[in-house]
Structures are given as structure tokens and as C-alpha cells.
Amino acid sequence: MRLSFHGAARSVTGSCHLLEVAGRRILVDCGMIQGSRDLDEENAAEFGFDPHAIDFVVLTHAHLDHCGRLPLLVKRGFRGEIVATAATRNLARLVLLDAAHVQEEDSRRRQRRVWRRGGKGDEEPLYTLLDVFDTLDRFGRKLEYRSPLVLAPGVRVTAFDAGHILGSASVLIEAEAAGAAYQVLFSGDIGNSGRPLLASPSVPEAADIVVMESTYGDRRHRPFAATVEEFYEAITDTFARGGNVIIPTFALERAQELLFVLRQGIEQSRLPPSMMVFLDSPMAIAATEIFRRHPDCYGPSVGELFAKGRDPFGFPGLRFTRETGQSMAINRISGGAIIMAGSGMCTGGRVCHHLRHNLWREEASVIFVGFAASGTLARRIIDGASEVDLFGEPVSVRSRIHTINGFSAHADQQELVDWRGRVGVAGATFLVHGEESAMTALAAKLADSRIEMPRLHEAFPF
Numbered sequence: 081m082r083l084s085f086h087g088a089a090r091s092v093t094g095s096c097h098l099l100e101v102a103g104r105r106i107l108v109d110c111g112m113i114q115g116s117r118d119l120d121e122e123n124a125a126e127f128g129f130d131p132h133a134i135d136f137v138v139l140t141h142a143h144l145d146h147c148g149r150l151p152l153l154v155k156r157g158f159r160g161e162i163v164a165t166a167a168t169r170n171l172a173r174l175v176l177l178d179a180a181h182v183q184e185e186d187s188r189r190r191q192r193r194v195w196r197r198g199g200k201g202d203e204e205p206l207y208t209l210l211d212v213f214d215t216l217d218r219f220g221r222k223l224e225y226r227s228p229l230v231l232a233p234g235v236r237v238t239a240f241d242a243g244h245i246l247g248s249a250s251v252l253i254e255a256e257a258a259g260a261a262y263q264v265l266f267s268g269d270i271g272n273s274g275r276p277l278l279a280s281p282s283v284p285e286a287a288d289i290v291v292m293e294s295t296y297g298d299r300r301h302r303p304f305a306a307t308v309e310e311f312y313e314a315i316t317d318t319f320a321r322g323g324n325v326i327i328p329t330f331a332l333e334r335a336q337e338l339l340f341v342l343r344q345g346i347e348q349s350r351l352p353p354s355m356m357v358f359l360d361s362p363m364a365i366a367a368t369e370i371f372r373r374h375p376d377c378y379g380p381s382v383g384e385l386f387a388k389g390r391d392p393f394g395f396p397g398l399r400f401t402r403e404t405g406q407s408m409a410i411n412r413i414s415g416g417a418i419i420m421a422g423s424g425m426c427t428g429g430r431v432c433h434h435l436r437h438n439l440w441r442e443e444a445s446v447i448f449v450g451f452a453a454s455g456t457l458a459r460r461i462i463d464g465a466s467e468v469d470l471f472g473e474p475v476s477v478r479s480r481i482h483t484i485n486g487f488s489a490h491a492d493q494q495e496l497v498d499w500r501g502r503v504g505v506a507g508a509t510f511l512v513h514g515e516e517s518a519m520t521a522l523a524a525k526l527a528d529s530r531i532e533m534p535r536l537h538e539a540f541p542f
């Protein structure tokens with residue numbers, strides 16, 4: 081058996097791990113490398129293995145940093161089977177189609193720049209929509225939680241609910257080869273316990289080797305109840321001042337969790353029953369439709385709502401705005417509305433228009449509920465810029481800025497330690513998907529067994 085690491089090695093994006101066992105090559109995730117700067121070259125680099133030789137891809141969840149290089153893998157010769165849960169498959173379809181669109185737009189922009197400078201040569205996108213369609217054709221059997229699937233003779237995979245986003249899984253790969261038996265557990269991304277929307281992360285009883293994420297290996301989160309309280313207060317304060325609330329929103333999971341929390345706020349009379357809420361993001365709207373199609377994937381309280389025929393993501397004042405014209409009409413509203421729009425880090429998208437119309441208003445608020453990388457507009461506003469550039473014009477920042485961090489979809493340090501503790505004795509633990517500082521802090525807490533922090537393309541024979 082051999083384990084090698086081709087992404088998210090001492091960094092948080094580009095997850096891609098290769099397990100070679102019983103004569104098969106199984107890739108776990110094939111994600112995009114992401115960050116504030118242009119990472120086209122890194123994403124276009126060699127994988128570190130031959131895509132033709134891969135037999136299976138097991139996809140843990142649909143975030144771009146876990147599935148985003150799948151079309152490139154197919155473009156470069158992968159002809160095997162991709163297995164994932166049904167919800168992951170549906171969400172990955174949405175995420176990959178959007179990614180191809182972005183890649184094609186980016187390459188056209190680069191091409192125009194080349195031509196303007198009198199240059200020649202073609203600026204190729206990383207992959208196109210056609211590559212995504214070829215990728216979708218490679219999705220084969222579906223994973224169901226706690227139900228083993230035989231990948232090949234002597235190799236089986238079992239998914240456990242990771243509680244991170246809809247359909248997310250930790251995957252246990254069990255194999256028999258040359259008289260030896262192996263159990264390798266890949267955590268995927270691990271969610272928080274006790275969140276309203278999803279079930280808490282679950283784990284198998286035992287594994288020999290664990291490959292686990294360490295994003296927040298050095299941090300503790302604020303309790304969820306306190307986070308929701310802070311969120312409600314920011315909204316009611318803004319409404320009392322007569323302004324709008326702008327929430328730069330990530331389309332997957334965060335948007336749906338916020339809808340659920342807003343709905344709950346109305347139900348508990350913490351928020352006005354008739355308040356206007358706009359989900360102004362075609363991608364988030366499409367994701368919400370997928371969330372509604374998987375009532376089996378939730379924690380008990382949401383499952384109960386579905387069972388009663390109620391919509392956990394709906395309430396009377398909620399409007400989905402798909403068309404550009406509908407989105408522009410929102411700009412005429414000067415107060416009393418919540419506007420959720422992408423992108424989450426304000427690097428583009430409809431949220432920039434809403435910021436132009438609200439950022440200068442003292443009575444308005446902007447609530448940041450997710451990670452903001454350095455160099456992004458979100459980061460500049462959070463760091464206290466008094467003026468920002470929007471569409472080539474300066475806009476002064478007079479609205480109230482809130483940063484609410486407790487909505488994270490990732491386990492914090494204690495939850496990661498608990499998660500590993502719940503898996504039976506592991507021969508070795510490989511830390512991935514984290515910055516070095518986070519990994520080192522987590523390693524110190526897990527000091528009871530062999531800990532490895534692999535480097536990019538590093539391989540470990542067993």
C-alpha cells in the first residue's frame with residue numbers, strides 16, 4: 081500500500097490524495113487551488129501522477145477546493161469512475177458548471193489583454209463546459225452513509241456523514257492485499273457539532289491510518305447560540321436606524337444556513353415577521369433548490385420540518401431574484417431589507433452593486449459571515465478602510481461593519497481532537513488541509529500517536 085499527497089499539503093486548498101492498494105489507484109478528491117492571487121499556473125501544473133492510471137475518484141464533498149480540478153483530470157485522460165453521495169453529485173454539477181464558466185471568461189479576458197499588447201498565442205482556459213460534461217458522465221455509483229460499496233475485488237469504501245455541507249462525507253477505504261488488511265480513513269472537511277442544519281460528524285469505529293483536515297487546528301469558535309444572537313442584534317439595530325443589511329454570501333451552505341436562522345428568528349419573534357429578505361444570487365438559489373431535494377441529509381430538527389411538509393429555507397418576506405432586472409430593482413429600497421448576494425469575499429458579483437448603493441449610508445450595515453482572504457474587497461472593509469473603489473469610483477464607508485465568525489462550517493481545535501479521539505486507535509495520523517501553524521498546534525494536541533505533515537507529492541509506503 082502507498083499513500084501520496086498531491087494537494088492541500090501544508091495549505092488549505094487543492095485537496096488531492098492518492099491511495100494505491102490491491103492493484104488499484106484511488107484518488108480522494110481533486111480540488112482547485114484557491115486564494116486571493118492568480119493561481120492559474122499552480123492549477124495547471126502536473127498532478128504528480130498519471131491521470132490515465134487512476135481507477136476511481138472518491139469525492140468527499142462539492143466545495144470547489146475538493147472537486148474543482150476533476151474536469152482537468154478528465155481532460156488529461158482519467159477514464160475511471162467517480163463515486164460520491166447523491167447530494168454531493170448534484171452540488172458538484174452546479175459548482176463545476178459555474179467554475180467552467182469562470183475559467184472561460186477569465187481566458188477570454190486574458191486573450192483580449194494579449195491582443196491589446198500586440199501579442200500572439202492562445203490563452204486557454206483550464207477547462208471548458210465540455211470538459212465538465214465529460215466529467216459528469218464519469219459519476220457512477222452513489223455512496224450512502226454507513227453502507228459499504230465494493231469498488232473492486234478486495235476494496236470497499238464506506239461514507240460517514242461529515243456534517244460539513246450537504247452530502248459531505250468522511251470516507252473509510254478498506255482493502256485486502258497480499259494477506260494484509262488496511263483501513264484508511266479520509267476525513268474530508270469536518271463540520272461542527274450541534275448545528276441546526278446538519279447532523280453532527282460521525283466516524284467509523286476504527287481505522288489504521290487517518291488522513292484528517294486541520295483548517296482550524298489552532299482556533300476555538302464562538303458558541304453557535306451566541307453567534308446567532310449577535311446576528312439578530314446587528315439586524316434589529318440596522319432596521320431601527322432605518323437602513324438595509326447587506327450580507328456578502330457564499331452560495332453553498334452558508335446561504336442556506338442563514339435562511340434557516342432568519343426563518344427561526346421570525347418564528348421566535350426575534351425578527352420582524354414581514355421583513356424583506358432578498359437572496360440575490362442565481363447560484364445560491366440553485367443550491368437552495370438542491371438542498372430542498374435532499375430532506376434525508378439533515379439534522380433531526382430540520383428533518384422534522386420536512387416531515388411536516390414545511391420548508392426550512394422559506395418564509396413570507398423571502399424573495400429569490402434570478403434576473404438582473406430584479407436585482408437592480410432592489411437598489412431602489414433604502415431601508416428595512418436584508419440583501420444576501422455573492423461573492424462572499426466581494427471580489428465581484430451582485431454584492432458589489434449593493435455595496436455601491438449602501439456602503440456610504442450611515443444607517444446601513446454590512447455583515448460579514450465568512451472567511452475573507454487578504455487582498456479582497458471584503459478584507460479591506462473589515463480592516464477598516466474609510467473609502468473603497470467600486471466600479472472605478474471612490475465610495476466612502478459610513479455604514480456599520482460587523483464581522484460574525486461563528487458561522488464556520490469547519491470543526492475547531494477541540495472538535496478536531498474529539499473527532500480523532502472517537503476513531504479507534506490509528507497507526508498514523510496525516511494532517512492535511514491546514515496552514516503549518518494550525519497543523520503544528522493540532523499535532524501537539526494529538527501527540528499520542530505517529531503524526532505526519534506531508535509535503536506536496538510526498539509518498540508513504542506501508
Ligand SMILES: [Zn+2]
Nearest residue numbers: 141143244269
Ligand atoms: Zn469544504
